């Protein structure tokens with residue numbers, strides 16, 4: 001009997017990469033869009049889960065955006081993600097769904113920690129102001145999963161904490177995008193318009209860990225296949241980070257941009273570093289396999305052949 005998996009956020013970057021994974025055919029995915037099922041409306045979420053009775057839920061929906069999007073709308077990032085997280089998890093529990101994977105984010109870690117972030121560091125320090133609303137929603141949903149699982153061990157509600165992501169089906173417009181899609185868009189536009197310089201936000205010394213979304217999809221698929229061995233709370237990362245400047249150089253090399261870079265120090269930079277510790281992930285038996293160059297090439301190809309068309 002093919003198991004039914006409710007995948008929230010199926011039309012998003014993570015959702016689409018999960019559905020594009022070669023092994024995704026092992027399950028029957030339920031993939032409601034936000035117009036078919038608005039996850040901020042509890043009654044609708046509860047009715048949907050009661051009707052379809054999924055065996056598994058992967059919660060990948062969210063109001064998601066880069067640093068500029070988070071600064072612009074902290075209320076929406078807090079409330080929408082809080083409502084979606086609460087509604088999906090509570091409706092799952094009420095309908096007896098026993099297995100749930102909640103996607104969180106490395107943004108929920110305290111700021112100003114320069115060493116690799118281990119899962120026990122959550123709530124041990126102040127949050128990054130540029131995405132505090134989003135982080136609070138992620139922490140609340142993670143805790144809700146933990147409380148439910150602690151009350152009744154038959155509810156295996158687990159949380160994955162991915163580092164920053166990029167890849168096919170990403171957002172490329174400056175007002176919403178994260179770093180790598182922003183660099184792809186800005187650098188490509190500069191190249192085709194013969195612009196001699198591309199602007200970097202900040203001084204470029206901040207560090208980030210960006211994983212190719214296809215790799216995160218592989219981790220989620222493996223979590224479906226080996227759910228019982230999956231830790232209740234686990235980082236998903238690369239164990240390596242780069243400076244913002246290095247990301248700009250890496251994208252320029254793939255695209256073939258010959259221009260130079262300027263630094264706009266008036267732009268927000270967020271956390272100095274947020275490298276997740278990958279010991280738990282390694283013990284579980286998984287690691288990413290796309291190099292930064294491979295990931296950028298696949299993202300750039302998507303940008304040219306699917307996004308711009």
Ligand SMILES: NC(=O)C1=CN([C@@H]2O[C@H](COP(=O)(O)OP(=O)(O)OC[C@H]3O[C@@H](n4cnc5c(N)ncnc54)[C@H](OP(=O)(O)O)[C@@H]3O)[C@@H](O)[C@H]2O)C=CC1
Nearest residue numbers: 009011012013014033034038039060061062064105164165
């Ligand atoms: N991108 C990143 O760098 C990182 C992302 N994550 C997490 O991964 C998950 C997926 O992120 P990503 O794929 O990048 O996000 P996207 O913005 O690409 O996709 C978000 C999805 O959420 C859905 N959604 C938004 N609001 C609602 C709503 N009210 N009701 C139902 N669905 C809704 C959207 O559905 P529709 O398209 O139908 O409107 C969309 O498919 C999120 O939990 C995010 O926090 C974690 C770390 C890093």
Ligand SMILES: C[C@H]1O[C@H](OP(=O)(O)OP(=O)(O)OC[C@H]2O[C@@H](n3cnc4c(=O)[nH]c(N)nc43)[C@H](O)[C@@H]2O)[C@@H](O)[C@@H](O)C1=O
Nearest residue numbers: 065066067070105107131177178179182201206268269270
């Ligand atoms: C995924 C995680 O990550 C998000 O936080 P973030 O990592 O700070 O987001 P970001 O990818 O937009 O920025 C990364 C860094 O890059 C620098 N930077 C340079 N030049 C551009 C640029 O042109 N655009 C952007 N966006 N950043 C730039 C920018 O100054 C910053 O130092 C949360 O909002 C939240 O979404 C969350 O969960």
